[in-house]
Amino acid sequence: MSSDMTMADATASNVSGSTDLLQRYGCGPIHFTGTRDALYERHLMFDHVVDPTSVGPRERYEAVARSVRDVLSQRWLRTEQTYERENPKRVYYLSLEFLIGRSLANNVMNLLLDPVVARVADEKGIDWLALLDEEPDAGLGNGGLGRLAACFIDSMATMQIPAMGYGLRYEYGIFRQSLRDGWQQEQPDNWLRRPDPWEVARPQESVEIRLGCSFEVRNGTFAAVPGRPSSLLGVPYDRPVIGYGGRTINTLRLWAAAAPHALDFQAFSAGDFVSALAERLSAESLTRVLYPDDSTSMGQGLRFVQEYFLVACSLADLVRRFRRTNPVGSPTDWRALPDKVAVQLNDTHPSLTVSELMRILLDDAGLGWEEAWDLTRRTLAYTNHTLLPEALEKWPLPWFELLLPRHLEIILEINRRLLDEARTRFPGDEGRIERVSLIEEGGPRKIRMANLAIVGSHSTNGVAAIHSDLLRTVTVQDLAELYPERFSNKTNGVTPRRWLRLANPALSRCITDAIGDGWITDLSQLAKLTPLADDGAFQDAVREAKRAMKHRFVAWLASTNGIAVDPDTIFDCQIKRIHEYKRQLLNALRIVVLYNRMRQNPDLDMVPRTFFFAGKAAPAYRLAKVIIKFLNNLAAAIDDDPVVRGRLRVVFLPEYGVSLAEKLIPASDVSNQISTAGYEASGTSNMKFMMNGALTIGTHDGATIEMAQAAGEENFFLFGLTADQVSGSAGWYSPFWHHHNEPETRAALDLIFSDHFNRNEPGIFEPLRDALLTGGDRFMHLADLTAYLEADRRLLASYAAPQDWTRKVIMNIANSGRFSSDRTIAEYAAEIWDAKPCPVP
Ligand SMILES: *Cc1c(COP(=O)(O)O)cnc(C)c1O
Numbered sequence: 135m136s137s138d139m140t141m142a143d144a145t146a147s148n149v150s151g152s153t154d155l156l157q158r159y160g161c162g163p164i165h166f167t168g169t170r171d172a173l174y175e176r177h178l179m180f181d182h183v184v185d186p187t188s189v190g191p192r193e194r195y196e197a198v199a200r201s202v203r204d205v206l207s208q209r210w211l212r213t214e215q216t217y218e219r220e221n222p223k224r225v226y227y228l229s230l231e232f233l234i235g236r237s238l239a240n241n242v243m244n245l246l247l248d249p250v251v252a253r254v255a256d257e258k259g260i261d262w263l264a265l266l267d268e269e270p271d272a273g274l275g276n277g278g279l280g281r282l283a284a285c286f287i288d289s290m291a292t293m294q295i296p297a298m299g300y301g302l303r304y305e306y307g308i309f310r311q312s313l314r315d316g317w318q319q320e321q322p323d324n325w326l327r328r329p330d331p332w333e334v335a336r337p338q339e340s341v342e343i344r345l346g347c348s349f350e351v352r353n354g355t356f357a358a359v360p361g362r363p364s365s366l367l368g369v370p371y372d373r374p375v376i377g378y379g380g381r382t383i384n385t386l387r388l389w390a391a392a393a394p395h396a397l398d399f400q401a402f403s404a405g406d407f408v409s410a411l412a413e414r415l416s417a418e419s420l421t422r423v424l425y426p427d428d429s430t431s432m433g434q435g436l437r438f439v440q441e442y443f444l445v446a447c448s449l450a451d452l453v454r455r456f457r458r459t460n461p462v463g464s465p466t467d468w469r470a471l472p473d474k475v476a477v478q479l480n481d482t483h484p485s486l487t488v489s490e491l492m493r494i495l496l497d498d499a500g501l502g503w504e505e506a507w508d509l510t511r512r513t514l515a516y517t518n519h520t521l522l523p524e525a526l527e528k529w530p531l532p533w534f535e536l537l538l539p540r541h542l543e544i545i546l547e548i549n550r551r552l553l554d555e556a557r558t559r560f561p562g563d564e565g566r567i568e569r570v571s572l573i574e575e576g577g578p579r580k581i582r583m584a585n586l587a588i589v590g591s592h593s594t595n596g597v598a599a600i601h602s603d604l605l606r607t608v609t610v611q612d613l614a615e616l617y618p619e620r621f622s623n624k625t626n627g628v629t630p631r632r633w634l635r636l637a638n639p640a641l642s643r644c645i646t647d648a649i650g651d652g653w654i655t656d657l658s659q660l661a662k663l664t665p666l667a668d669d670g671a672f673q674d675a676v677r678e679a680k681r682a683m684k685h686r687f688v689a690w691l692a693s694t695n696g697i698a699v700d701p702d703t704i705f706d707c708q709i710k711r712i713h714e715y716k717r718q719l720l721n722a723l724r725i726v727v728l729y730n731r732m733r734q735n736p737d738l739d740m741v742p743r744t745f746f747f748a749g750k751a752a753p754a755y756r757l758a759k760v761i762i763k764f765l766n767n768l769a770a771a772i773d774d775d776p777v778v779r780g781r782l783r784v785v786f787l788p789e790y791g792v793s794l795a796e797k798l799i800p801a802s803d804v805s806n807q808i809s810t811a812g813y814e815a816s817g818t819s820n821m822k823f824m825m826n827g828a829l830t831i832g833t834h835d836g837a838t839i840e841m842a843q844a845a846g847e848e849n850f851f852l853f854g855l856t857a858d859q860v861s862g863s864a865g866w867y868s869p870f871w872h873h874h875n876e877p878e879t880r881a882a883l884d885l886i887f888s889d890h891f892n893r894n895e896p897g898i899f900e901p902l903r904d905a906l907l908t909g910g911d912r913f914m915h916l917a918d919l920t921a922y923l924e925a926d927r928r929l930l931a932s933y934a935a936p937q938d939w940t941r942k943v944i945m946n947i948a949n950s951g952r953f954s955s956d957r958t959i960a961e962y963a964a965e966i967w968d969a970k971p972c973p974v975p
Pocket of ligand 1: 279819
């Protein structure tokens with residue numbers, strides 16, 4: 135698609151007069167456009183001191199972004215002023231990750247400024263799509279957990295909830311991925327290399343954090359110096375979070391670490407000066423880089439300090455704000471804390487919040503234990519994101535002794551009281567005592583962060599119904615029996631602004647033409663599409679929208695990656711972190727079986743298909759990197775084989791991130807959600823595909839189960855074992871049985887193990903033999919392969935009947951309303967936070 139389409143999309147917004155709009159943002163006297171003092175020209179000229187006619191696209195991007203920020207500034211200030219005046223209960227969302235992606239187009243959309251920007255871009259001859267590509271993705275997260283945090287702050291702003299996100303300002307986000315000979319290569323992601331027009335540094339609001347030891351960078355690693363207490367400065371950088379319609383503009387506050395004292399040039403001799411400089415650099419290196427591990431806990435010291443740094447900065451900041459709400463001169467009424475503050479912990483990463491808040495209430499506020507404990511628990515709530523044992527955080531007790539000795543005292547006292555209570559309620563049950571304890575015995579002893587978060591908060595939730603059930607009945611069963619009233623489910627969601635309205639202009643317009651635009655802020659209105667599922671004209675419109683988005687994607691792919699794909703093939707996608715439990719290997723086995731069928735029967739009649747994969751592997755996760763290599767070799771072997779060429783195609787797209795997801799999902803026909811049942815907590819890409827009119831082939835896992843219930847199982851392609859069957863499989867599952875007894879499974883495996891896909895690189899796929907066969911395979915790939923192929927056959931049959939397929943597509947879109955993060959946030963607000971909207975006048 136050319137940029138024409140985007141211009142038209144932009145003007146399709148539901149807004150009339152742009153002058154009124156700007157008035158509303160307090161921009162009466164300034165002109166966004168015009169000839170003399172236009173914001174855009176002024177920024178171009180004054181920010182870069184260049185001739186506006188000779189600038190490159192990056193300067194244009196910065197000038198447009200700055201102009202948009204000017205437009206929102208007054209509204210942003212007014213939001214905070216309103217909160218200060220009304221003093222509502224505030225929600226603080228603490229997360230080590232915020233995978234926000236790009237901001238420009240999203241902010242323009244949420245401010246309803248697309249008509250203005252479209253006109254300006256037209257007048258100035260700006261290529262809008264090219265300009266958007268100048269903004270780097272803010273990749274401050276690994277995957278689903280970080281993206282959830284980004285969707286949540288969007289929903290909270292749109293729903294006018296007084297909320298703030300707290301995170302870290304990593305200088306390097308998730309690494310950039312490229313491919314060399316099919317292997318993943320990692321490059322550092324220096325996304326802040328050029329000035330970021332959205333962030334506002336607020337050094338005057340810095341906070342000082344005290345630590346029980348000092349740090350040095352020695353031989354490139356971060357080393358603790360025991361017994362020498364030190365402090366660090368947290369400097370906040372604020373980013374606007376714009377609610378749809380631009381009424382509320384909340385803040386995402388990211389902390390950067392700095393040395394606490396300015397360098398005093400006079401005071402140092404040359405040698406001191408260098409060591410003082412080194413200290414400064416070691417302080418700043420704390421927030422240098424995001425840990426690139428997804429669903430594993432690498433247990434590294436620097437990560438532990440990062441977690442404490444986020445917690446300590448954010449609590450100091452919110453406590454300072456809370457104390458400001460007390461009348462000047464009167465003592466702080468700490469009993470009001472849970473009425474004014476709700477803190478949500480996104481996974482256990484910020485769970486030191488429990489002991490930090492206790493420390494503040496005991497040592498700074500001078501409260502007694504009972505009162506401090508009551509206030510702490512009523513203020514905090516915790517979200518669990520995973521049941522994988524390798525992902526449950528446990529930190530060595532000696533690290534607490536070194537860095538946080540006061541926290542250790544507090545945690546040991548919490549534990550003493552917890553075990554007393556457990557012994558009273560379950561006398562003689564020492565196994566239970568051992569399991570609920572905050573301390574895991576063994577050398578060295580470790581603190582169990584999930585137990586700390588559950589015990590120290592009033593609410594623990596999972597992120598999909600099945601996940602919350604397993605959490606309660608299996609993973610932390612003993613704690614759930616001690617505190618059953620604390621446990622609940624909050625099924626995840628995604629923001630329909632970014633993932634439908636912005637990412638898929640063609641389908642958005644088609645939906646708005648049919649039912650109006652109320653769906654943008656109330657996604658349940660998509661249910662109004664149900665009566666249109668068999669409507670011929672609407673079916674045509676939906677098919678046409680998909681076709682348009684496929685063409686747009688194909689054009690983008692050709693121009694950026696030089697890859698030509700055929701838009702008239704089925705686009706079948708699996709895009710997510712590479713992990714054994716997500717089972718990209720199961721998908722690969724399906725493709726090898728289809729490939730074998732075609733090789734055996736060259737005349738086989740099958741709709742041509744393109745299989746897209748994208749995803750990053752943690753740099754230390756060897757097998758995940760072998761999986762990427764295998765997918766690329768599979769792609770090459772198929773391309774080289776004249777028998778299947780043109781009918782089967784595999785494409786591995788590098789550099790998966792928010793921006794790639796926004797481009798590919800609207801163009802997809804099929805969504806693969808095929809994790810081993812019981813392993814995927816929720817999934818959220820499944821929801822993005824559903825609302826974009828892709829059909830799901832998937833397992834009984836995570837939120838996919840709820841999606842199938844909502845859409846009707848007849849509109850889904852579910853297959854495979856249930857979580858109960860998986861967890862009960864220890865006695866019977868043998869991958870060898872499948873190899874012996876299923877001819878297609880055996881042929882696929884034998885082809886792989888015969889080095890067919892790696893003729894010039896013998897042996898490189900031996901790790902796959904171990905993963906799938908000889909190692910026992912805890913993820914049970916082979917147990918689900920036959921069922922997967924059977925579901926795939928049903929899927930192809932439906933695709934061959936366009937009216938049936940499109941009917942299913944519409945039924946999926948119409949029933950995706952539940953998977954808006956607005957619904958999720960409404961549940962958190964009502965059932966966990968007791969938070970209410972606070973509209974900005
Ligand atoms: C939505 C999203 C995810 C989560 O995907 P899952 O398939 O649910 O694991 C990860 N990364 C990005 C960039 C996303 O947009």
